[in-house]
Structure formats: structure tokens, C-alpha cells
Amino acid sequence: MLLADFGTSYCKLLDTQSTTTVPRLIATRSIDRSMKVDIATGHNGKRYTTHYVNELTALARGGLSLTREQSFTLLDCGSRDIKYVVYGDGKIKDMGWNAECGASMGFTIELLEKYYTLDFSKMDVPKSSFSVTCGVLGMSHIFDAVVTGASEAEAVAKFVKGIAINAYNFAKQPEKIYLSGGLCDNPLFVNSFPCPVVSLGRFVLLEGLLNSLHLPSFSDLQP
Secondary structure (H helix, E strand, O other), rough: OOOEEEEEOEEEEEOOOOOOOOEEEEEHHHOOOOOOOOEEEOOHHHHHOOOOOOOHHHHHHHHHHHHOOOOOOEEOOOOOOOEEEEEOOOEEEEEEEEOOOOOOOOHHHHHHHHHOOOHHOOOOOOOOOOOOOOOOHHHHHHHHHOOOOOOOOHHHHHHHHHHHHHHHHHHHOOOOOEEEEEEEEEEOHHHHOOEEEEEEEOOOHHHHHHHOOOOOOOOOOOO
């Protein structure tokens, strides 16, 4: 069975019949438009399947499976938007989805990393940050800071921290965050949160699809 999370920038695929049972990551622009999968989620998922699962539903189910906790906050930071789910005593207590003020935050961070040739794993978290409520509009802070003498790395670091704080506030400032999405691989972003962060990786929604089908976790499928 072929499962997929069709994100804005990247598609995550999992073939449950494969001998490796390891999710594949493919740039969305490279996906064959004629592809059909058995079950899908994600921003572009409906065009590739007749069995579609809402992203928040997949996120909630995947988070409950991976954290193995009854009470927690799970925040998903994607290329296009941010969303969160709050569990209490094994039940969903709250959730939110922001495609406006969270617009293109993940995409913008990746774009800046490539444009300025930065390595986020080697950058320190700055003491201060920019007030960023939109990835696209927030870039003006970087340009203004560079013009006034700040280094490109310093300006981008403040931008990234600003995005992390905005996401933290959107999730209602929990004491601890479980993080989902591609930004889990960005140490600067993860370390910029003002609370402990546990990274679950970018395949949480795939885990949610497995849960929807009552299939084992992909980590349990490993030979």
C-alpha cells in the first residue's frame, strides 16, 4: 500500500510493502502529476488519491502514536503553514491552523539558507529577534538590518528566532513542544524556542495515515 504526505515543497512517500519500509522524501516539483496513491494527506494530496485524510487529523493521530503520551502539544511547521494539536488525557483539547500569519515560513527559511549560503547547524541563537508574523513580509527586517551594518548571518538568525517565537505564541506558549516538519532538522530554529522541544521529524503525518489504517508504526515495520 502506498501512503503519501503531499506537502507544498516536499512529498513524503511510504510503501508498506517495501522491504525497506523507509519513507522517501521527494521535491514536490518532481512528482509525476499522474501518480495515484492509496491514501494521502497534505496540501496537494486530494489530486493524487480518492482516500484523503485531513492534515490536522493525520497530525493528531501521528502525534499520539509517536509521543506515546496522553497530554502534550504538537506543533507542525511546514513550508506553507503552521498548525498545532493539544492533547489532554488522551483526548484532543485544542487545535489550530494558520496559513495567513504563518505564511511560507518554512519555505522562506530554506530559501534564505541557500541564498546566503548559511549552515544553520553552526549558527548560535541570537539574544534578540525580529518580530516576524509572516515569512515573506518578515524578510524586510533582514534587508534593513544588513543595510545598517549587521552581518547576513546575524540578521537571518534573528529572523529565524522570530519565526520560532511566533510559532510558539501561536501554539499558546506550552511548557514543552513536540515538533513536526522539515524544520526539525534545523538546529537554529529548534533551539530558538523559549521552551524544551522534542523533534519528531518530518514523517508525523505519514504516521497518522498508518494509524488511520490501523497499521503498525513505520518504525515498527523495520526489518
